Amino acid sequence: MTGSLSRVGAWRLQRRATSSQWARVIFTVIAVLLGLLVAGVVIQLTGHPAVVMARRAVQVTFGTSRGIEEAAVLATPLLLTGLGVALGLRMGLWNVGVEGQLFMGAWAATGVGLFVRGPEPLLLTMMFVAAALAGALWVLIPALARAQWNISEILTTLLLNFVAIYWVTYFTMGPWRDTVGAVLTATFKVPYTLPRLVGPLTIGILIAIFIAILLSFALRHTRWGYEISIIGGNRRAAEFAGMPVTRHILTTLLLSGGVAGIAGAIEIAGTMHRLSSTISNGYGYLGIVVCALGNASPVPMIVIAYLLASLLNAGIVLQTQGLSVNAMLAVNGLILIFAAVGEMASQYQIVRKEPEEISPVPSSHQEFPAASEGKARLRHGVDNPAPGEDRVPTDE
Amino acid sequence: MEALATTVIGSAIGAGAAIVFAAMGELLAEHTGVMNIGLEGVMGMGAVIGIIAVNGYHTNAYVALLAAIVVGLILGVIYSTATVLIRANQVLCGLGLSFLGTGLSRVMGSSFAGSPASDRFMPVKIPLLGDIPIIGPALFNQNILVYAAYLILPPLITYVLYRTRHGLSIRAVGENPAAADACGIAVQRLRFLYTSLGSGFGAAGGAYLTLAYTPAWTESVVAGRGWIAIALVIFGDWKPLFVILGAVLFGGVTSLGFVSQARGWPIRSSWLAMFPYLATILLMLLPRLFRPRTRQQKLSGAPAALGKGYYREEG
Numbered sequence: 086m087t088g089s090l091s092r093v094g095a096w097r098l099q100r101r102a103t104s105s106q107w108a109r110v111i112f113t114v115i116a117v118l119l120g121l122l123v124a125g126v127v128i129q130l131t132g133h134p135a136v137v138m139a140r141r142a143v144q145v146t147f148g149t150s151r152g153i154e155e156a157a158v159l160a161t162p163l164l165l166t167g168l169g170v171a172l173g174l175r176m177g178l179w180n181v182g183v184e185g186q187l188f189m190g191a192w193a194a195t196g197v198g199l200f201v202r203g204p205e206p207l208l209l210t211m212m213f214v215a216a217a218l219a220g221a222l223w224v225l226i227p228a229l230a231r232a233q234w235n236i237s238e239i240l241t242t243l244l245l246n247f248v249a250i251y252w253v254t255y256f257t258m259g260p261w262r263d264t265v266g267a268v269l270t271a272t273f274k275v276p277y278t279l280p281r282l283v284g285p286l287t288i289g290i291l292i293a294i295f296i297a298i299l300l301s302f303a304l305r306h307t308r309w310g311y312e313i314s315i316i317g318g319n320r321r322a323a324e325f326a327g328m329p330v331t332r333h334i335l336t337t338l339l340l341s342g343g344v345a346g347i348a349g350a351i352e353i354a355g356t357m358h359r360l361s362s363t364i365s366n367g368y369g370y371l372g373i374v375v376c377a378l379g380n381a382s383p384v385p386m387i388v389i390a391y392l393l394a395s396l397l398n399a400g401i402v403l404q405t406q407g408l409s410v411n412a413m414l415a416v417n418g419l420i421l422i423f424a425a426v427g428e429m430a431s432q433y434q435i436v437r438k439e440p441e442e443i444s445p446v447p448s449s450h451q452e453f454p455a456a457s458e459g460k461a462r463l464r465h466g467v468d469n470p471a472p473g474e475d476r477v478p479t480d481e
Numbered sequence: 482m483e484a485l486a487t488t489v490i491g492s493a494i495g496a497g498a499a500i501v502f503a504a505m506g507e508l509l510a511e512h513t514g515v516m517n518i519g520l521e522g523v524m525g526m527g528a529v530i531g532i533i534a535v536n537g538y539h540t541n542a543y544v545a546l547l548a549a550i551v552v553g554l555i556l557g558v559i560y561s562t563a564t565v566l567i568r569a570n571q572v573l574c575g576l577g578l579s580f581l582g583t584g585l586s587r588v589m590g591s592s593f594a595g596s597p598a599s600d601r602f603m604p605v606k607i608p609l610l611g612d613i614p615i616i617g618p619a620l621f622n623q624n625i626l627v628y629a630a631y632l633i634l635p636p637l638i639t640y641v642l643y644r645t646r647h648g649l650s651i652r653a654v655g656e657n658p659a660a661a662d663a664c665g666i667a668v669q670r671l672r673f674l675y676t677s678l679g680s681g682f683g684a685a686g687g688a689y690l691t692l693a694y695t696p697a698w699t700e701s702v703v704a705g706r707g708w709i710a711i712a713l714v715i716f717g718d719w720k721p722l723f724v725i726l727g728a729v730l731f732g733g734v735t736s737l738g739f740v741s742q743a744r745g746w747p748i749r750s751s752w753l754a755m756f757p758y759l760a761t762i763l764l765m766l767l768p769r770l771f772r773p774r775t776r777q778q779k780l781s782g783a784p785a786a787l788g789k790g791y792y793r794e795e796g
Contacts, residue, residue, distance in 0.1 A: 179572055226762070234769035239518065239572065240712040241765060244758040247705050255751035370580060377573055411587035411700075418522065418580025425573035426563050 098433045105431065112427035113378055120420035121396075128412075142399035154284040156395040158356060162187065162365065164293045164390035165348035166372025168300060169220075171381040172341040173238075175304065176317040178231065180338060182224055182242025183345040184369025185249030189223040190216035190346025192253050194353045195360040198275035199261065208277045213350045220346020221339040223249065228338035232331045238338070246369065254362045261360065271361035279355040289351035294387055296344060301383040313337055345369065366410055371397070374417050377424055483615050489736055491619035494627060495694060497725075497732030499524070499686040501630040503710035504717075504724045505638055506682025511714060512642065514655035514786040515564060515676045518575030520683045521707025522582020523556050527687025529586040532593050532698040535600045542600045546626075546688050553684020556582065557677030565672045568790030579707065590698045602626050602693040626689045634682075635721040642721075651675065655784030658791040668791050683707065709761050716764045718782035727764055734760040 129135040146152040166183040173180035194212040201208060227241035256262075261272035279287040304310035313333055316323040324330050352364055375393055379386035397413055503520050510517050517523075527549040534545030556578065563574045602624035611621040642648035651671055653661040658668045686706070691698050709731060717724030738753035 181576070230766055230769075234766070236765055236769060237712075237715060240708060240715070241762055243708050244705070244712065244762050247758045248755045251751045251755045255749055258751070259749065370576075373576060411584040411591075413584070415581050415584030415588065418577045418582070418584060421577030421580060422559075422563055422569075422574050425569040425577065426567050428573075429567050429569040 099436045101432055101434050108431035109380065109428065112431040113424055116423035116427035117378070117420050120416060120423045123419055124416040146395045146398045151284060152398060154286045156391060156398050157286050157290050159394035159397055160390040161289045161293045161351055162348040162368040163371050163375050163394055164297060164387060165351070166345050166369045167375030167379065167386050167390055168297055168383055169341040169345035170373050170376040171379070171383060171386065172300070172337055172344065174376060174381040176313045176334065176337055178334065178338060179239045180224060180242050180341045181239055181373060182227065182245050183372050184365060184367065185242070185246035186220035186223045186342045186345035187349040187352070187365050187369050188249040188253050189219040190349025191353050191360055191364045192256065193219035193346070194350040195261070195272055195275055198277050198353065199273055205277050209279065209354060212277065212354055213347055216346040216350030217343035218346070220342040220344070220349065224338050224342030228335050232334040250362060253360060253364070257361050263359070269361060271359040274358050275353055277354060278358065279351070287355035289355040292351065296347070297383040297387050304383070367414060371417060374421055377421060486615050487619045489733065489740055490616060491623070492736030492739060493729055493733035494620065494631065495623060495732065496735040497728035498627045498630040499689045499694060500706050500710045500713060500728040500731060501634065501725060502686030502689060503683040503707055504713050504728060505634050505721065506679030507711055507714050508719060508721060508724060509638065510676040510679035511719065511787055512651050512655045512784055513672045513675045514658060514784050514789065515672050516571050516575065516788050517560060517676055517679060518572065518711055519560055519578025519582060520710055521703060521705065522579040523553050523680050523683040524687035524703045524707045525586035526556060526582045527553050527684025528691040528702050529590040529698060530684070531688035532590065532598060532691040535598045535692065536593050536596060539599065542598070542602050542692050545692055546685065549684045549688035550681045553681040554677055556684070557680025560680060561673045561676040564790070565669055565676060568792070571788055587700050593698050595699065596697060598692050598696040601696040624693045626693050631725065635725055639721045652784070655786055658786050662793060705758065709757070712761050712765050716768065718768065719784065720782060730764065731757055731761060
């Protein structure tokens, strides 16, 4: 059957033909717990009483209604940016520019909100549309570069993140600055707000969940969804089948940017009401974690976004006890590494040792889990053309 | 006017040096087929270790640099274990490493923010060359790390990669690991070694920022240079000389920003800050724009096996 074997005592590890979904979930959970454990140990070593802090943090985030509401508020941008990343990842594309697209979406929403007058529902809609357009425009150049010249979208989208932050900084410190009403450097207050649900929670979370369900449906039951997963699995095959690959790369990435832009609009209209350079606390980067842990599946990502938001809120609680946003960033990085390793681990199973068999001709390419329902989706990013170009096969 | 030119050129070279370190490291790793996009985090850690060593433990700058390199090597080993040995997804691990390094470095550096390095690398003027008008002071009155970055590292790497048997093995591993393996080349070992080493170089670049360039720690001391280094490796088509060129160009854009600030040119600082990143994107686009399509498909310098884990299929 399949290849790569290595011995572990009387047992050995064997690659599965298709990766098991359950194994994936279990390993993801283990990865997160391991990451938290390591972080906890380090925190303990630096003198903070980790267990006490953890207990208190859990108590506040899950035990109080305020904690739950605030976690939901935080989950909204995480889910949306995660969806943005997931859309790209379905095609094997890494849109890590969701942070910048969120910023630009927030900027556009602020612009509309500050300078256009009208009835609130209309204005809110306009803000959202503007935000989606801004987010999509922000990914346009990287998308074109990737579609036409196969230039690495990881780097182009990522570099634009920095540009977006400076762009927003210019407006918050310059033309739109509110020197009277705002405590920290921020723009004037945008007068339109999303309807409230409970406490600090607005219908933003519902919008996000709706988009997730919509995308899940579209990815599974439309031709577009089918085609992009084929492209993600094997671009050449898709091309031979006549699928419009270049067009799909463009539209999918634009959609991805638009979704991330909407996250920015919700932050403005629902949570912050003013644009500032802290409109995002690394939500875009956390969205990558959400996407990775959720294996780019929209509906599971809802839950994961909520859990991650709870974790972050626990971190903010911890902030009052001395830890910081940056510590959470580090912990998230650790979790990501463990998750990547865990994803690999989920592809192996332990089998009892069998007598040696003569092997067929070894190939230089690893075998793919055959067109599984996208379970090993994240690995597609690995095997697509590197940030270079398509190599014309020379010897095969 | 001469003074301005000297300042701009000198500043460009100084600004680019950090990127040269990181990019050379990334170049080595990518030639063996491993993409380390955690370089940003590694640079951050290198930078913070450097400042902690001189300001917290009062060592001299050389020891601080060494400490930073060691930390970089350790991070590289961690990354290589995940990526080369376990063959986990390189993009995910790289992103994770960049978050980890960036976050951790900021946590560690918070108490050292703003205070200048108590021991730093000072400019050393090369006797005759430093007196050449205009370019002399710019090129040959830099600190020793800059000389190492531009004058020692690239020629050394070029020589090893393209003129030695070992270098051939390195490149073979990146192009076709199965064929290299069949020739008896230790694929995994080379990948592990050079990815870790590359990470060490990255940390050196970070330490350069806090020990020579700024020379102090702030939360935004790295400011995306790790990412830019990776982009420049692509821009330079995986050839050291072109990567250097890109680094100097980037440095030039950065230094133009500083110079214009100092001279009071009427451009907002936010706009100026954008330019380096926009310029880097442009640098990534340019080579493709000017090459006709068929040619570019066949002659890219990218190692063919970049980004893929290697499995020796035993059946």
